[in-house]
Amino acid sequence: MRRILFFIGLGFLAAGLASCAPARTASSQAVEGLLRALVQRDEARFTALTCPEYEAQALVEYDSFGLVRAELNGVVCAVIDGEGDTSQARCTGNIDATNGSEVRRFDLTARTYQVIQSGGDWLVCGYTKLARSGGSARDGAAWSVPDEWRAAQGAFGFGGRRNADERASAKPDSYR
Numbered sequence: 001m002r003r004i005l006f007f008i009g010l011g012f013l014a015a016g017l018a019s020c021a022p023a024r025t026a027s028s029q030a031v032e033g034l035l036r037a038l039v040q041r042d043e044a045r046f047t048a049l050t051c052p053e054y055e056a057q058a059l060v061e062y063d064s065f066g067l068v069r070a071e072l073n074g075v076v077c078a079v080i081d082g083e084g085d086t087s088q089a090r091c092t093g094n095i096d097a098t099n100g101s102e103v104r105r106f107d108l109t110a111r112t113y114q115v116i117q118s119g120g121d122w123l124v125c126g127y128t129k130l131a132r133s134g135g136s137a138r139d140g141a142a143w144s145v146p147d148e149w150r151a152a153q154g155a156f157g158f159g160g161r162r163n164a165d166e167r168a169s170a171k172p173d174s175y176r
Helices: 002-020 026-040 043-048 055-064 147-156 164-170
Strands: 069-083 086-099 102-107 111-118 121-129
Touching (some): 026 043, 026 055, 026 069, 026 111, 026 121, 055 121
Antiparallel strands (some): 069 086, 086 111, 111 121
């Protein structure tokens, strides 16, 4: 009888702890999918997971990882706020980018991703970056290439940023 009560109590404890965990939903999985597509260099999947308003900026970030080997480490995303067809998600973990023997780690914990539902799909529409020590968060129009990613472009020597027009002109006519 004690064993039965022990296992029932253990079940209630596990259920209670599970309810405290951040919610992993389709919107947070869209963010994880976007990050996975980024490091796997899957441009079609990457753009399929971005909203049209964010696509040009997202492709700049995508290009910034073009000449490095990147991998996700410990990345798990969860919804922190949401209502209806919009949500915000945060991730744990980081992206490790390797160029030769140099490894740069990009911490994902300071970003809050903006996600919307459109046509039944969840799409990432940018992110805000939390301030590290006492400053204010960057938001709105400042959703741009993170400073450390810009630094990585220079550090890895993979140069200039292409804008959306340059990307389109570089594609074969069959992709336009």
